[in-house]
Amino acid sequence: MDQTAARPGRRRRPAAPTVQDVAVEAGVSPMTVSRVLSGAAHVRPELRARVEAAVAKLDYHRNENARSLRPGHRSGLVGVTITNIANPYYAELQRGLEEVAARHGRRILVGNSNEDPALERQLVADFLGRRVEGLVVVPSGGPDADHLQPAALGGVPLVLASRAVPGVDVDTVLVDDVRGAREATATLLAEGHRRVAFLGHRLSAFTGQRRLEGFRLAHAQAGVPVVDELVRVGQQDAASAQQALTALLELDDPPTAVFSANNRNTVGAIRAIAARAATGGPPVRLFGFDSFELADLSPVALSVVDHDARELGARAAGLLFERLEGTVPRAPARLVELPVVLREHLRDR
Amino acid sequence: MDQTAARPGRRRRPAAPTVQDVAVEAGVSPMTVSRVLSGAAHVRPELRARVEAAVAKLDYHRNENARSLRPGHRSGLVGVTITNIANPYYAELQRGLEEVAARHGRRILVGNSNEDPALERQLVADFLGRRVEGLVVVPSGGPDADHLQPAALGGVPLVLASRAVPGVDVDTVLVDDVRGAREATATLLAEGHRRVAFLGHRLSAFTGQRRLEGFRLAHAQAGVPVVDELVRVGQQDAASAQQALTALLELDDPPTAVFSANNRNTVGAIRAIAARAATGGPPVRLFGFDSFELADLSPVALSVVDHDARELGARAAGLLFERLEGTVPRAPARLVELPVVLREHLRDR
Numbered sequence: 001m002d003q004t005a006a007r008p009g010r011r012r013r014p015a016a017p018t019v020q021d022v023a024v025e026a027g028v029s030p031m032t033v034s035r036v037l038s039g040a041a042h043v044r045p046e047l048r049a050r051v052e053a054a055v056a057k058l059d060y061h062r063n064e065n066a067r068s069l070r071p072g073h074r075s076g077l078v079g080v081t082i083t084n085i086a087n088p089y090y091a092e093l094q095r096g097l098e099e100v101a102a103r104h105g106r107r108i109l110v111g112n113s114n115e116d117p118a119l120e121r122q123l124v125a126d127f128l129g130r131r132v133e134g135l136v137v138v139p140s141g142g143p144d145a146d147h148l149q150p151a152a153l154g155g156v157p158l159v160l161a162s163r164a165v166p167g168v169d170v171d172t173v174l175v176d177d178v179r180g181a182r183e184a185t186a187t188l189l190a191e192g193h194r195r196v197a198f199l200g201h202r203l204s205a206f207t208g209q210r211r212l213e214g215f216r217l218a219h220a221q222a223g224v225p226v227v228d229e230l231v232r233v234g235q236q237d238a239a240s241a242q243q244a245l246t247a248l249l250e251l252d253d254p255p256t257a258v259f260s261a262n263n264r265n266t267v268g269a270i271r272a273i274a275a276r277a278a279t280g281g282p283p284v285r286l287f288g289f290d291s292f293e294l295a296d297l298s299p300v301a302l303s304v305v306d307h308d309a310r311e312l313g314a315r316a317a318g319l320l321f322e323r324l325e326g327t328v329p330r331a332p333a334r335l336v337e338l339p340v341v342l343r344e345h346l347r348d349r
Numbered sequence: 350m351d352q353t354a355a356r357p358g359r360r361r362r363p364a365a366p367t368v369q370d371v372a373v374e375a376g377v378s379p380m381t382v383s384r385v386l387s388g389a390a391h392v393r394p395e396l397r398a399r400v401e402a403a404v405a406k407l408d409y410h411r412n413e414n415a416r417s418l419r420p421g422h423r424s425g426l427v428g429v430t431i432t433n434i435a436n437p438y439y440a441e442l443q444r445g446l447e448e449v450a451a452r453h454g455r456r457i458l459v460g461n462s463n464e465d466p467a468l469e470r471q472l473v474a475d476f477l478g479r480r481v482e483g484l485v486v487v488p489s490g491g492p493d494a495d496h497l498q499p500a501a502l503g504g505v506p507l508v509l510a511s512r513a514v515p516g517v518d519v520d521t522v523l524v525d526d527v528r529g530a531r532e533a534t535a536t537l538l539a540e541g542h543r544r545v546a547f548l549g550h551r552l553s554a555f556t557g558q559r560r561l562e563g564f565r566l567a568h569a570q571a572g573v574p575v576v577d578e579l580v581r582v583g584q585q586d587a588a589s590a591q592q593a594l595t596a597l598l599e600l601d602d603p604p605t606a607v608f609s610a611n612n613r614n615t616v617g618a619i620r621a622i623a624a625r626a627a628t629g630g631p632p633v634r635l636f637g638f639d640s641f642e643l644a645d646l647s648p649v650a651l652s653v654v655d656h657d658a659r660e661l662g663a664r665a666a667g668l669l670f671e672r673l674e675g676t677v678p679r680a681p682a683r684l685v686e687l688p689v690v691l692r693e694h695l696r697d698r
Contacts, residue, residue, distance in 0.1 A: 085444045088435075088437050090440075091434045091437065092434075095435055095461060099461075107475060107476075108459060109426075121401065126456060267643065294619070
């Protein structure tokens with residue numbers, strides 16, 4: 001125990017073991033040692049075992065931080081801010097990011113902004129202070145985006161994921177929000193619905209704007225007026241979405257169909273519609289943006305605009321590493337829009 | 350753009366701005382600057398704004414890495430390995446961890462082990478190389494846990510979350526697995542069920558063992574023999590759990606009730622039972638460990654053993670920071686078992 005407690009001091013001694021020491025101990029090349037330490041694939045298991053044994057015996061710890069301070073060396077860190085890890089969509093996005101980062105020998109620093117622009121600003125400053133090599137931000141969509149401008153990032157590349165930020169000209173990966181919302185809404189109008197509710201998150205969130213745009217576009221193309229009293233935005237969680245739709249369903253002339261613009265709003269809508277049905281209310285048609293686990297087992301008929309959050313995270317990381325590894329260091333900002341797939345009447349599958 | 354590209358070089362010049370420069374520019378104390386940079390709460394908004402403006406103007410980046418190399422200074426990083434971020438349970442756990450870490454001015458490095466002991470070992474070695482101050486590990490439960498022994502961690506404190514590791518004597522936060530599984534199973538037996546299936550994840554996972562132990566204990570206490578042919582373990586995802594239960598339901602003498610030992614197995618069980626019901630099969634009673642979103646809207650009658658994953662993450666971080674901040678630097682390893690709550694017949698609510 002005392003010995004253990006003494007170790008942190010010992011790690012800082014000049015006599016600390018080197019990669020060379022580990023290589024000699026393991027009887028492998030220093031390259032093999034660093035490939036094992038960086039988690040590279042394709043290292044023969046027996047070699048990996050010998051290196052790990054030597055690392056343990058010598059109590060060797062590679063000092064990534066020291067490496068990051070030497071000119072030309074990298075910190076090996078990518079800073080990631082997401083808006084709400086409790087939303088399974090963002091957990092999948094993080095998973096895709098981390099998998100690609102790991103393949104490039106990087107680790108991700110993760111922070112939740114909870115949709116709070118001030119917290120997002122702090123996270124970015126904190127990550128820069130930790131010398132991250134790059135940033136992937138799911139922007140919370142505050143009024144002021146100075147902290148995301150290249151000038152504020154000191155040359156650290158940024159990729160925006162899931163949402164763009166007007167005026168911030170950097171690599172961005174989106175899903176095709178407008179098309180998904182337009183086609184889903186068009187489906188409801190084609191079924192004859194004329195009072196279609198819109199449940200959305202904050203409009204300051206770019207996806208919120210784009211999905212409302214698709215909703216309005218479908219109405220315009222069908223020559224059906226949008227019923228403004230049925231448009232409810234600003235619901236950031238399932239509970240507030242449930243409240244919002246419950247209120248709409250209590251109108252004298254309630255909506256007969258609902259387009260919910262993200263999975264938080266869809267989950268709230270399912271609860272509101274199920275509660276209404278339990279009291280003998282008329283069925284309400286629901287079409288949601290984003291799929292989620294058990295969507296196909298929803299107790300109310302449901303269609304969803306599906307897309308691949310894990311792929312979105314992977315693509316965002318891919319764009320970042322193209323910048324970091326010099327494949328496209330000077331290319332202009334790129335916009336990737338991932339396709340959506342409409343999955344209708346999941347309950348009937 | 351060239352200017353931007355030149356910044357990384359500039360950041361390494363000795364002439365880089367200091368906290369003092371930022372304080373002078375902002376007209377505040379250096380303490381206020383560092384409190385803003387560390388994301389401390391209770392900084393007056395106008396002061397924060399002035400500091401952020403000065404940081405942007407001077408292009409100041411606090412060098413956390415350099416700080417971490419000076420004796421007595423901290424890296425500000427906590428390494429976290431979880432087994433499957435796609436499981437919403439672990440997303441909630443990560444959220445609780447990050448919230449507490451942020452309150453202590455730390456950031457979390459997150460890695461997914463995907464239940465792979467070799468990957469977990471690499472993640473831990475990588476995190477130590479990055480000079481994390483502490484580790485929180487959801488252990489994948491491989492046969493060899495040397496990499497989690499204090500001797501291998503060089504004095505870096507470790508907290509195990511959600512699962513213990515036999516022989517690794519460190520702070521550990523669990524849910525009360527045995528009691529939850531025992532009471533859930535006892536409920537099924539008290540309802541008269543005599544052929545109760547068990548769906549579990551890998552038994553090498555500590556929680557898997559404890560939950561099967563609770564299942565067996567309830568049978569012993571009720572004087573009902575466990576039907577071994579109905580015990581299916583090793584299902585790590587919903588798809589394999591659905592397969593396993595579908596096979597059991599096709600037996601000549603199928604189970605009338607199912608205890609599923611984690612939410613992946615419960616989701617698979619719901620799909621298998623719903624499919625069976627769709628073909629006119631008899632109802633199957635389901636009691637699952639872990640709750641999940643929409644559990645109360647499950648299309649098949651469902652009860653769950655509920656507990657708070659976010660709280661579990663927060664408690665794990667709390668135990669870690671007690672070690673890091675010297676509150677209990679020398680206390681023996683502590684075991685915290687969080688309570689469970691049985692929520693019965695969610696559909697009837």
